[in-house]
Amino acid sequence: MPKVHEDYAANKRNFIIKCANEAFLEKPLYQITMRDIIVKTGFSQGTIYRYYSNVDEIFLDSVNRSTPPDVLETAIGHLFSLDKKEADIVFESINAMGDYIKKLQNTVGGKILFGILVLYAFDQQKKESVLQRLIFRQSLDNAQSRIIGYIRQNIEKGVFKPIIPLEEIIRFTQAAVDGISTDTAIQSIEDRSETYISEMFATLAKAILYFLGTAEE
Missing domain, CATH: 1.10.10.60 (Homeodomain-like)
Known part of the structure; x- marks a missing residue:
């Protein structure tokens, strides 16, 4: 062209x-x-x-335009490079996902995003076709994959000694992040979501560390 x-x-x-x-x-x-x-x-x-x-395509384009593609991945990569205890890195990496969501929700695109999450929460067909194309969703998925990869490496090194199978931890993490994201959309209507996000991701991080046989110090 x-x-x-x-x-x-x-x-x-x-x-x-x-x-x-x-x-x-x-x-x-x-x-x-x-x-x-x-x-x-x-x-x-x-x-x-x-x-x-269709209107879904417009919503999708609007959200993706206001969602920087590498912000969360860069933050996670930085945390992995720090000279800190492995448990602290896992804790901070999980909370980085919460920080990412909090920053996004203050943009017009973020408000549209959370509207989409509510609108399609119970529409499985649109949820799969639209939500998976969101940079927001891709960033969260990539962050989870990197965190799980880091956890797996440290299980192999003997740093973490999980009390349940890693696959169960992975499923738990995915379900929790999806649930928090959807609930955040609902909470945002009442302007209480920033505190909610911080609390829920901190709780998620503590739960994962518990499953890994350790705890936040």
Whole structure:
């Protein structure tokens, strides 16, 4: 595609996302339709659908644009490089996921993200097709994989002596992070989510360290 066409398309998408974000500030995400965005932009229906096939695609693009792709991975990598006790690194790495969520929720994209989590919490088909394409979800999944990899290495070294199988710890961690993320979306409606996130990730970290046969000191 010639550059002028690429720039034209990018400008159109940027304007559509800008209008979608404005619409979100005016009413809840679950009430926003493609019609609302068409009216906001002043574009024809055909123009909007040329760039986005449905409103989910617009929500997804808006969230991903406001979600830096490597922030959490960089934070986890830094923690792994520190000269600290392994248990402290695990504890701080798990809490880094909570810090990541807290920072994101203060952006417009973050507010849309948590609206999506609530909207699709009980829609398994959309949950799988939309949520897995979120940079937010990918970052959390990658962080968990790196933390589990670090834990596995230190089990092999004899640093951690788990009291339950590692696979159970992995399942527990995945379920807990998913649950906290969804609950955060609900809590954010009542403006109590930052404290909730800190408390829940600290509790999760302590539980994992307990399962690993150690405890936060």
